[in-house]
Every structure is written in structure tokens, then in C-alpha cells.
Amino acid sequence: MNYSKTLNKKHQLVVLLTILISLCMAFSIYGQDFPQNNDMRKSLDFMFEHLDRNSVPKGLLRDYAVEYEDLDLFIGRGPLEDDNIGTVVRFGNLLKTISSSAVKEDPLEGLENSIKNIKRKNNSGELTLGIMLYEYARIKANALTDGLIRYENGQVYNTNKKESPYQSEFVFAGSCLETSTQQSNVTFSLPSALFLTNCKIKNLEIDFGTGFKNINPDKKVNANLKTGINKVIIRATLQDGQILSAHTIIQVENLVSEIQTRAITNKDSLIAHYSTTIQGQNYRGISTSAEVTISYAPGNYSLRKPLIIVEGFDPRVDAATPKGSWNFNRIKRESNIIALNKIYGYDIVYVDWVKSQEYIQANSYTLKSVIEWINSNKIGNETNVIVGHSMGGLIARYALKTMENQGVRHQVSTYVSYDSPHLGAHVPLGVLYAFHGILSFLEGHSVMDALINTFTPANAYIGLGKSMAYSTAAQQMLVHYVDPAGNYNNQEHIQWQNELKTLGFPKGDLGTSFKMLAVSNGSYSQVSVPPYYLQTSFSAGTDIGSTFLPRVLGLAVGIGLNDIVAGLLTVLPGRTSINGSFDIYPAHASGDLVTRIRLQYKKTFLWIVPISKNLFSYDKNYQGGLFYDTYPSSSYALIQDDQGLPITEKDKMGIPLIFDFGYDVKLSPRIPFVPNSSALAYGDGINIIPANFLSPPHGTSSPFGENYYTHSTTRSHSFFTDDALIWMIQRLSTSIVGPKVGTNGAQYSLSNTTGSVTWSSSNTSIATINSSGVLTVNGTGIITLTAKHGGNTYSQMIMVGMPRYILTASHEPGGYEINAECIDNQFKDYLSNLNGVLTYNWGVKYPSREIRWLEADVPSLKIDLRGQNERVIVYLEVIDALGNKSALQHIEINSQDVYVAENQNLYIDAQGVLYKENKTKYLYNSARLYISYRANIPDKYKEREWMATTTMVLKPFSVTSVVDARSGGPLIKNILPQDELDYIKNNSTNNQVYRYTLILLNYSSRAIQFVPVTFTYVTNI
Structure with missing residues (x-):
């Protein structure tokens, strides 16, 4: 064969394909070994139960082995081909085969511990060799027919003839355990x-291409290797003169050219001028941090005009890429990012998550801290632009809206959501089930584990798969979720979507201009649904394995869970050892088969007797009525160019991966990921309308209006495309200018443009706009004005007329919550998207106090609980941006007592003895203020938030305390400590009253109810 041609094609393979192969090695972490106590092992033990084991030469019998690799390929005398290259995986498989062939003592006992003691020397220039050469026995092909053994009732018996029933054979293999290095001058070592x-x-002897050199255990041999893949031949000469050969490979990689830079198109580069790490507030006890890198615009030496890029889901699971796949180095050479910096004067601020897989809310709190840090360090009055990619768009949305709700100014004028899953992301259900299925199959441990853990990044790759499938952030985003137990359970996603729906989108700081832009890397062109995502037949295909491809320098940009599942298959034993299929399909209808796994181990005994055992069977069907596999979406591509377009031509892919597993494997070049409707927030993610997936939003149907971009052809989710960035840059400087409250004759224009503009209204029954941008009012409501210029579309939402409200109020822990609910349908669904259009003027009147007026930009108000059974009146006046006012309305509120108290009025005599209200003695140390639910109380007050757990005690003395209120109520001795009791006893006059006020608090220390308690001093009772 043309060995060099094959290897040269391998060198052309991009990082993603290489990862699939390296990832495959992770299989053995979880037990590529079919455990020694499995059915096959038991069958072989039974079969050879009566064999005279002392008669087996070398104590190794191939017929007794569970074969993980075809020993016939590694006899040491055949041609050195692709299918017998010594990789870490194959080397381990051969060792396990020899180990399982031992009929007496295992020759590899203790090897695993020895391997663990060998330090992996990655990129140090020192490479580790492993060499195995074993002579083993095999029952002769004629042993049964010549009566050298007997085979009865499935068991083997010796016949004790003089002629041995065994023949001797060799297995010889070597492996360079570090599959790649970044140095040409290296040293090989062979640990004993x-x-x-x-x-x-x-x-x-060993030959690196310059001739054979002697190599001995624990001795080092120097070599000078060429860039690319190097073939290493190992030759052993036995004492009897026999010469055996084996081979392995090692790749010398160019770190600069091989690192993940598929989007790099410009020799120019941004400079990292400053970096820092910022910690966020806790969310549910979880605190995250972000590494922030800044590249100042030319002429700037400090932050002046920030453009914040917020990365998405990027778990840091590989030591070789400690910053993850997305980081500042990933974007610093992208031409349009450079243009934003050097032409448009933006300071690029890159936010890199340390723990992206944690709760989205936790990283949102961290982004809030980042924005506050930026604003405190920024010089001048420029506003911020924030671009959130993928999950980063959700994080930015949550952070900005939370800051607005808290009254914290974020100073962001433009929010760009780049292929962010506002309604959820989609990994095909078949892929999720397949990942669970293959992990369910991977069990047990073996000698191979130590090799994999020591000499490959397999742990990182399997960890990435688990992050994609099982992390908290993944659960929040994925519309489908299969838990580690194999159960379909997307409750975390539903909870997250409900929270997002309630939260809404940011509107901008009060009184400022704010725009939102959205990009989908999907297309609304016809969707081509593949017949399969993965289809495998273990009974077909070539024996040329792709597992000898070198490991990559890190996890590739754009790797998907489907890639990981496919990669895991490549280290299953070869087709000489396994039968079955592993198939993943898209779903077109409910009940469709989406995952089917059939694995069966096979072995031929005595050259003619077939043995097979079922290893694993797994079928899963689609459930639900939403068929995300068929909806327009961005994708995860198996391999893509620098604009996110999939590459399917085999000559560009390098090795034709789909024929290179050792099985017949067909792999779809991409899977759908973020539906266009999700990226454009077309819907709410809860009340899902299937038709929304199929066509783009118009008018007010998306919070982005028509300020969004979709591609003409589907692109990979992982990329900022040039087309989208150019579109974004145009919109940073161009927008619709005009009043947000529309009136007759209102004038609208398009900034920074020349030439004609085509205007339109999303609802002409509310208002129309002519070719000059002049508005004519026909009704009331909220509409979207659209301007088309130069092939581009711009939109702006405006309000026409004044909405009407009704007031509702409820008693909540801590006080009252008053909501102004819009009753006009043409307004209420869109008001939350408008900024600075309406002001809500609230008036609060407590008993015996003047009205206190509060101005807010939200139609809700919370006021404190101030006393028992108090009556409060709340007023509301709504004012639009033009000064128009609604009629003044009000609502009256009365607090509700949740609890009744017993022993509120107590007595103390001159001896300090405590008495109840009826003047009977009450033992001080056990006395209690009992609290219980009021009779006929509404059910809402029996929920957890109304449960009194502690009590704040307000005293006539200077000290305030908080005491336990559980077990029926607070103890009197905690309300009135001994020193206060003594004070009352020694310093009071007859009938003097001491008034205490107890505030019952819930688990979050919010007030539930005020309870007055009195202690009256009486000289004699």
C-alpha cells in the first residue's frame, strides 16, 4: 500500500476530525474491557474447565482469551500496514487479550499500578514507548479431527496423546504512547x-526513518523527526534468530498552525493589553468567575468605548486547552472584530467563563459584576455594546434585565444576541439516548485504563460529552434532556423558560436609547433532513482503523455530542470480534425509532465452532409532538470551513472518516442545533406554536422586531460569520430616529444613510407611515415601523395612544404587592419591550400620614408591612413620554393576620414569677408564646413562604434580637431574657406595662405579621 500517501492525507485532517479519533480512546476509561465475569468469560471458563492447564505452553492459550484485537494482524512477520499500527488503544487491547488468555498466572498482574507510576511527559520532548512480545499457544486446526483433544457437551478434554494439541505463535506490537509532540528533537525511552x-x-532495535538503532529498557534514544507524521519501526531478534517487526507513529505538530484557528482569516491581530478575573455573586450557593481580556482601540490606553463579547457554553475540560475552545485568542484575528477595534474605535472586551456549565443565572451574576467593573473603569460618556454568542446571549439578556429591575444602570446601548437559544437548543433526542446507551455499556476497568489515563486526553473528551449532556446549563438550554439514568426529563428547561418568560428582555437604562439585534446562523431555505445521524454495521467495512490519528492540541471549536458518540465507537473491538449495529435517526413523527444499539461479541473456537454472546441491546423512540430535527436551525457540523459551512468533499476532509472505523459507519455531516425561531425569540418557549419554527417573525411577533439576520444557507452555530458581523456593524451606526410615542404627523428617519427609504407599518389599523416617514394615526396600540434601505431592513417599535390599566393587590411576605395590569390587548403583550415610553406615578397613603409619591418605569410596586391590620391606599397615574396622563385610580389594601397568638399579655410579680393572662403561674423556663394558623385562612398562607421560622423582637430597651419561632412559637425566656426579667422585677412600679413587638419572619427573613406582647408588673397577684 501507499503508506506515505495515506499518512499525508491524515495530516490534512482538521482538528475536529482528529478529536473524534482521540476521543474514542475514552471508551476504555469506562471499560472497553467486557468484564472478566461476563457471559463470554463464563462460557470460556466452562468450556476449558477440564483442560490440563499445565500442558499449555507459556500458560497462554488464545482459544481461552476474550479477544479484543485480532492477534493475526500482529504476528511480527506480515506487512506493516495501517491496520496493525501500534496505537495506545490497540496496544492496550492486545495486552488485555494476552491477560485474558492466561490459564494460570496472569503475566500482566500489577501492570496497571506500574503504568500509573510513569509520568506522562507531554510536549517535553521525551516520548514513551511500550513494547510487547509474547509467545502464546493455540489449539491446532487439526487437533479435534486427529483426536488430540475431545470436545463433548461444550467442553474440552485432553486425550493425553504424545503429540501436543498446541501450536506456538507470537504477538508483537509497539506503541508510542504520546501520539504527538510539538518538538522535532525528541528522546524515546522504554520504561522497563x-x-x-x-x-x-x-x-x-528502533528506526525513525534514519536507520535502526539499539534500544534497551530504561535507556534513552535521541531522534530528529520531521514535521507531520513519522513512522517508527521496531525490530526484535530472538535468540533462535527469528526477526519480528512492528510499527507505530508519532506526529510532530506545529503548535501555531494546528491550534484551533479555523476562523482566522487575517494576518493582523488584536493585542491583549489588559486582563483580570472577576467574581460574581452567589446563585443558589454557586459562585462563578470570568477572565476578562481587553484590547484597546488604537490611541486608547484605557477603556473608553467598550464592545463586550460574551462567550457561550465552553467547558474547560482539557488540560491542553485550559481556556476552553472559545477565548480571546480565538477571535483576535477575525477581520471584522479587528475592524470594530481599529476602524470603528471599539475597545474589545472578551468575557471568558471559568465554569460555563454552571447555572446560567450564576454566570449572569458574574457578567453583572463585569459590567459594573467596566463602567467604574471607563473614561468618558460612551455607552457599551454587548455581543452574546450562544449561551452568552442568554447570560447577557439575564444580566441586563436583572440590573434594570434592580435599578442599576448598565450603560449598554446595543444588545446583540448571536445564535442564542432564547427558546431552547436542540441536540437530537436520538443522540442523547445514544450517549446514555454507550455510557451504559461502558463498565468495568482493565489494564487499558491506566494507559488511557496516563497517555491520552481521553478523560477530557468524555468529560466534555458529559458537560454537553448532563451539566446544569445544558439542562436549562436543551429542549430534550435524558438524565444519567436514561430518563427523559426536561423539567429544568421548562423551569428556566418560565423564568425567562417572566423576566423578559432588557429595555435599556431609563431615559436612554437602546436597541436589540439578533442573529441566527440558520437559514429559512428548505430543510434537508438526513436519513440518519449515525448508522453503523459491525459486520461490514474495512479493517483499516482511524485510531492511529494523532491526538489534537485541544478540544475543537464546534464539536458536538454526536461527534463524541461517533468517536466512542472507534475503539470497540474490530469486526472480527463484534457483530451488531449502532444507529441514530432523526424523528419525523411521534413514536419514531431514534436510537438502536445491538452489540454481540463473537469468537470462533477450534477454528470451526462459533461462539457468540449478546452484550447490549438498546432501543429508544421519539416522544412529543415537536419535531426539532425537521425545523430550520443552525447546525453543529462534523467539519466546516471558516464561515461555518459544512465540508463534505472527501478530498478536503482528508481521511474519509465514514469508512475508517473498521466498521461500515455512515455519519451525517451535521446535526441541527439552535432553531431559527429560538435565536429570534419567536414565541415564549412555553406555549409553543409549531408554525413559528417554519417562517421568520414579522412586526411585533419577536422582541427584536425585524432587527435580525438569518443566513441564505445554514451555518455552524460555533462561528461568527463575516456576513453576520458586517450586518451587525452596519446596525451599530444606523437606526430609526423618531418619537417612541407616535402621533399624527410624527416624523421618522433613518440615521447615517442617504437615498430613498421604504417605510411600512406592521398594523395599518393603528397607524400608517408614508414614503417620507410621516405617521398617520388610525387607532391605538403598539406597532413596528420598518425601514428598508440598500437591501437592509431596520425596525423600531412605537406606541400609539394610551393603554388602560386596572389595579390589583396582594398580601405578600414583607408587605404588599400592587400590579397595574393592562387591559388592552393591542398594548399589553408588547409594553415590556418599550423603554422610556411610560412612567408610573405611584402614591402610597398610610394611616395618619401624608401621601408619598414614587416614580417608576415598571407597572408594579412593593410596599413594606409596617404594622398590624393597617389600611393602606395606593394611587396610580400613568404618564407617557409626551406628558399625556391617564385618569388617577386607587386601590385600598388591608393586611391579613396569618396567625393567632396565645399568651400575648403576661404578668410578673415582685418575686419575678411569671403569670398567664388568667393570673395562673407560668413556668418561666418552658413558657412559650404559642402561634397557630388563624381559622379558615386561605390556602395560600399555608405555603412555605408564609411559615414563621424566626421572630424579630423589638423591645422597650435598646437591644433587638432574633429568636427561633419553630416548635409552636418562641419561648418566653428568649423574648424576655433573664436580665430583662430582673430589671422589670427590681425597677418597676405597680401596674407598669412593658410593650414588646414581635415580627414573625419567614425563611428568607421577610416579615409575615406583627404580634404585640405585653409584660405587666404587679406587686401582688
Whole structure:
């Protein structure tokens, strides 16, 4: 074969394909070994139960082995081809096969511990070799027919003839355990713990392409390797003169050219001028942080005009890429990012998550801290632009809206959501089930584990798969979720979507201009649904494995869970050892088969007797009525160019991966990921309308209006495309100018443009707009004005007329909540998207106090609980941006007592004895103020938030305390400590009253109810 041609094609393979192969090695972490106590092992133990084990030469019998690799490929005398290259995976498989062939003592006992003691020397220039050479026995092909053994009732018996029933064979393999290096001048070492043999070897040699050199255990050999893939030949000469050969490979990688830079198109580069790490507030006890890198615009030496790029889901699970796949180095050479910096004068601020897989809310709190830090360090009055990619768009949305709700100014004028899953992301259900299925199959441990853990990044890749499938952030975003137990459960996603729906979108700081832009990397062109995502037949295909591809320098940008599942398959035993299928399908209808796994181990005994055992069977069907596999979406592509377009031409892909597993494997070049409707927030993610997936939003149907961009052809979710960035740059400087409250004759224009503009209204029954941008009012409501210029579309939402409200109020822990509910349908669904259009003027009147007026930009108000059974009147006047006012309305509120108290009025005599209200003695140390639910109380007050757990005690003395209120109510001795009791006893006059006020608090320390308690001093009772 043309070995060099094959290897040269491998060098052309982009990082993602390489990852799939490296990832496959992770299989053994969870037990590529079919455990020694499985059915096959038991069958072989039964079959050879009566064999005279002392008669087996070398104590190793191939017929007794569970074969994980085809030993016939590694005899040491055949041609050195792709299918017998010594990789870490194959080397481990061969060792396990030899280990399982031991009929007496295992020759590899203790090897795992020895391997763990060998330090992996990644990129140090020192490479580790493992070499195995074993002589083993095999029952002769004629042993049964010539009567050398008997086979009865499924068991083997010796016949004790003089002729041995065994023939001797060799297995010889070597592996360079570090599959790649960034240095050409290297040193090879062969630790004695990894020189494994039961043969007498006269000489051991190694050839790196410059001729053979002797190599001995624990001795080092220097080599100068070429860039690319190097073939290493190992030759062993036995004492009897036999010469055996094996080979392995090592790749010398160019760190600069091989690192994940598929989007780099410009030799120019941003400079990282400043970096810092910022910690966020806790969310549910979880605190996250972000590494912030800043590249100042030319001429700036401090922050003046920030453009904040917020990365998405990027778990840091690989030591080789400690910053994850997305980081400042990933975007610093993108031409349009450079243009934003050097032409438009933006200071690029990159936000890199340390723990992106945690709650989205937790990272949102961190982004809030980042924005506050930026604003405190910024010089001048420029506003911020924030671009959130993928999950980063959700984080930015949550952070900005939370800051607005808290009254914290974020100073952001433009929010760009780049392919962010506002309504959820989609990993095909079949892929999720397949990942669970393959992990369910991977169990047990073996010698192979130590090799994998020590010499490959397999743990990182399997960890990435688990992050994609099981992390909290993944659960929040994925419309489908299969938990580690294999159960379909998307409750975390539903809860998250409900929270997002309630939260809404940011509107901007009060009184400022604010725009929102959205990008979908999907297309509304016809969706081509593949017949399968993965289809595998283990009974077909070539024996040329792709597992000898070198490991990558880190996790690739754009790797998907489907890639990981496909990669895991490549280290299953070869087709000589396994039958079955592994298939993943898209769903077109409820009940469709989406995952099918059939794995069966096979072995031929005595050359003619077939043995097979079922290893694993797994079928899953689609449930639900939403068929995300068929909806227009961005994608995760198996391999893509620098604009996110999938590459399917085999000559550009390098190795044709789909034929290179050792099985017949067909892999779809991409899977759908973020539906266009999700990226454009077309809907609310809860009340899902299937038709919304199929066509773009118009008018007011999306909070982005028509300020969004979709592609003509589907792109990979992982990329900022040039087309989208150019579109974004145009919209940073161009927008519709005009009043947000529309009136007859109102004038609208398009900033920073020349030439004609085509205007339109989303609802002409409310208002029309002519070619000159002049508005004519026909009704009331909220509409979207659209301007088309130069092939681009711009939109702006405006309000026409004044909405009407009704007031509702409820008693809540801590006080009262008053809501102004809009009763006009043409307004109420869109008011939350308008900024600075309406002001809500609230008036609060407590008993015996003047009205206190409060101005707010939200139609809700919370006021404190101030006393028992108090009557409060709340007024509301709504004012629009033009000064128009609604009629004044009001609502009256009365607090509700949740609890009744017993022992509120107590007595103390001159001896300090405590008495109840009826003047009977009450033992001070056990006395209690009992509280219980009021009779016929509404059910809402029996919920957890109304449960009194502590009590704040307001005293006539200077000290305030908080005491436990559980177990029926607070103890009197905690309300009135001994020193206060003594004071009352010694310093009071007859009938003097001491008034205490107890505030019952819930678990979050919010006030539930005021309870007055009195202690009256009486000289004699």
C-alpha cells in the first residue's frame, strides 16, 4: 500500500476530525474491557474447565482469551500496514487479550499500578514507548479431527496423546504512547515496566526513518523527526534468530498552525493589553468567575468605548486547552472584530467563563459584576455594546434585565444576541439516548485504563460529552434532556423558560436609547433532513482503523455530542470480534425509532465452532409532538470551513472518516442545533406554536422586531460569520430616529444613510407611515415601523395612544404587592419591550400620614408591612413620554393576620414569677408564646413562604434580637431574657406595662405579621 500517501492525507485532517479519533480512546476509561465475569468469560471458563492447564505452553492459550484485537494482524512477520499500527488503544487491547488468555498466572498482574507510576511527559520532548512480545499457544486446526483433544457437551478434554494439541505463535506490537509532540528533537525511552515479554530477545532495535538503532529498557534514544507524521519501526531478534517487526507513529505538530484557528482569516491581530478575573455573586450557593481580556482601540490606553463579547457554553475540560475552545485568542484575528477595534474605535472586551456549565443565572451574576467593573473603569460618556454568542446571549439578556429591575444602570446601548437559544437548543433526542446507551455499556476497568489515563486526553473528551449532556446549563438550554439514568426529563428547561418568560428582555437604562439585534446562523431555505445521524454495521467495512490519528492540541471549536458518540465507537473491538449495529435517526413523527444499539461479541473456537454472546441491546423512540430535527436551525457540523459551512468533499476532509472505523459507519455531516425561531425569540418557549419554527417573525411577533439576520444557507452555530458581523456593524451606526410615542404627523428617519427609504407599518389599523416617514394615526396600540434601505431592513417599535390599566393587590411576605395590569390587548403583550415610553406615578397613603409619591418605569410596586391590620391606599397615574396622563385610580389594601397568638399579655410579680393572662403561674423556663394558623385562612398562607421560622423582637430597651419561632412559637425566656426579667422585677412600679413587638419572619427573613406582647408588673397577684 501507499503508506506515505495515506499518512499525508491524515495530516490534512482538521482538528475536529482528529478529536473524534482521540476521543474514542475514552471508551476504555469506562471499560472497553467486557468484564472478566461476563457471559463470554463464563462460557470460556466452562468450556476449558477440564483442560490440563499445565500442558499449555507459556500458560497462554488464545482459544481461552476474550479477544479484543485480532492477534493475526500482529504476528511480527506480515506487512506493516495501517491496520496493525501500534496505537495506545490497540496496544492496550492486545495486552488485555494476552491477560485474558492466561490459564494460570496472569503475566500482566500489577501492570496497571506500574503504568500509573510513569509520568506522562507531554510536549517535553521525551516520548514513551511500550513494547510487547509474547509467545502464546493455540489449539491446532487439526487437533479435534486427529483426536488430540475431545470436545463433548461444550467442553474440552485432553486425550493425553504424545503429540501436543498446541501450536506456538507470537504477538508483537509497539506503541508510542504520546501520539504527538510539538518538538522535532525528541528522546524515546522504554520504561522497563512497559517492556512486556515472555521471550528471549537477543536484540531490540528502533528506526525513525534514519536507520535502526539499539534500544534497551530504561535507556534513552535521541531522534530528529520531521514535521507531520513519522513512522517508527521496531525490530526484535530472538535468540533462535527469528526477526519480528512492528510499527507505530508519532506526529510532530506545529503548535501555531494546528491550534484551533479555523476562523482566522487575517494576518493582523488584536493585542491583549489588559486582563483580570472577576467574581460574581452567589446563585443558589454557586459562585462563578470570568477572565476578562481587553484590547484597546488604537490611541486608547484605557477603556473608553467598550464592545463586550460574551462567550457561550465552553467547558474547560482539557488540560491542553485550559481556556476552553472559545477565548480571546480565538477571535483576535477575525477581520471584522479587528475592524470594530481599529476602524470603528471599539475597545474589545472578551468575557471568558471559568465554569460555563454552571447555572446560567450564576454566570449572569458574574457578567453583572463585569459590567459594573467596566463602567467604574471607563473614561468618558460612551455607552457599551454587548455581543452574546450562544449561551452568552442568554447570560447577557439575564444580566441586563436583572440590573434594570434592580435599578442599576448598565450603560449598554446595543444588545446583540448571536445564535442564542432564547427558546431552547436542540441536540437530537436520538443522540442523547445514544450517549446514555454507550455510557451504559461502558463498565468495568482493565489494564487499558491506566494507559488511557496516563497517555491520552481521553478523560477530557468524555468529560466534555458529559458537560454537553448532563451539566446544569445544558439542562436549562436543551429542549430534550435524558438524565444519567436514561430518563427523559426536561423539567429544568421548562423551569428556566418560565423564568425567562417572566423576566423578559432588557429595555435599556431609563431615559436612554437602546436597541436589540439578533442573529441566527440558520437559514429559512428548505430543510434537508438526513436519513440518519449515525448508522453503523459491525459486520461490514474495512479493517483499516482511524485510531492511529494523532491526538489534537485541544478540544475543537464546534464539536458536538454526536461527534463524541461517533468517536466512542472507534475503539470497540474490530469486526472480527463484534457483530451488531449502532444507529441514530432523526424523528419525523411521534413514536419514531431514534436510537438502536445491538452489540454481540463473537469468537470462533477450534477454528470451526462459533461462539457468540449478546452484550447490549438498546432501543429508544421519539416522544412529543415537536419535531426539532425537521425545523430550520443552525447546525453543529462534523467539519466546516471558516464561515461555518459544512465540508463534505472527501478530498478536503482528508481521511474519509465514514469508512475508517473498521466498521461500515455512515455519519451525517451535521446535526441541527439552535432553531431559527429560538435565536429570534419567536414565541415564549412555553406555549409553543409549531408554525413559528417554519417562517421568520414579522412586526411585533419577536422582541427584536425585524432587527435580525438569518443566513441564505445554514451555518455552524460555533462561528461568527463575516456576513453576520458586517450586518451587525452596519446596525451599530444606523437606526430609526423618531418619537417612541407616535402621533399624527410624527416624523421618522433613518440615521447615517442617504437615498430613498421604504417605510411600512406592521398594523395599518393603528397607524400608517408614508414614503417620507410621516405617521398617520388610525387607532391605538403598539406597532413596528420598518425601514428598508440598500437591501437592509431596520425596525423600531412605537406606541400609539394610551393603554388602560386596572389595579390589583396582594398580601405578600414583607408587605404588599400592587400590579397595574393592562387591559388592552393591542398594548399589553408588547409594553415590556418599550423603554422610556411610560412612567408610573405611584402614591402610597398610610394611616395618619401624608401621601408619598414614587416614580417608576415598571407597572408594579412593593410596599413594606409596617404594622398590624393597617389600611393602606395606593394611587396610580400613568404618564407617557409626551406628558399625556391617564385618569388617577386607587386601590385600598388591608393586611391579613396569618396567625393567632396565645399568651400575648403576661404578668410578673415582685418575686419575678411569671403569670398567664388568667393570673395562673407560668413556668418561666418552658413558657412559650404559642402561634397557630388563624381559622379558615386561605390556602395560600399555608405555603412555605408564609411559615414563621424566626421572630424579630423589638423591645422597650435598646437591644433587638432574633429568636427561633419553630416548635409552636418562641419561648418566653428568649423574648424576655433573664436580665430583662430582673430589671422589670427590681425597677418597676405597680401596674407598669412593658410593650414588646414581635415580627414573625419567614425563611428568607421577610416579615409575615406583627404580634404585640405585653409584660405587666404587679406587686401582688
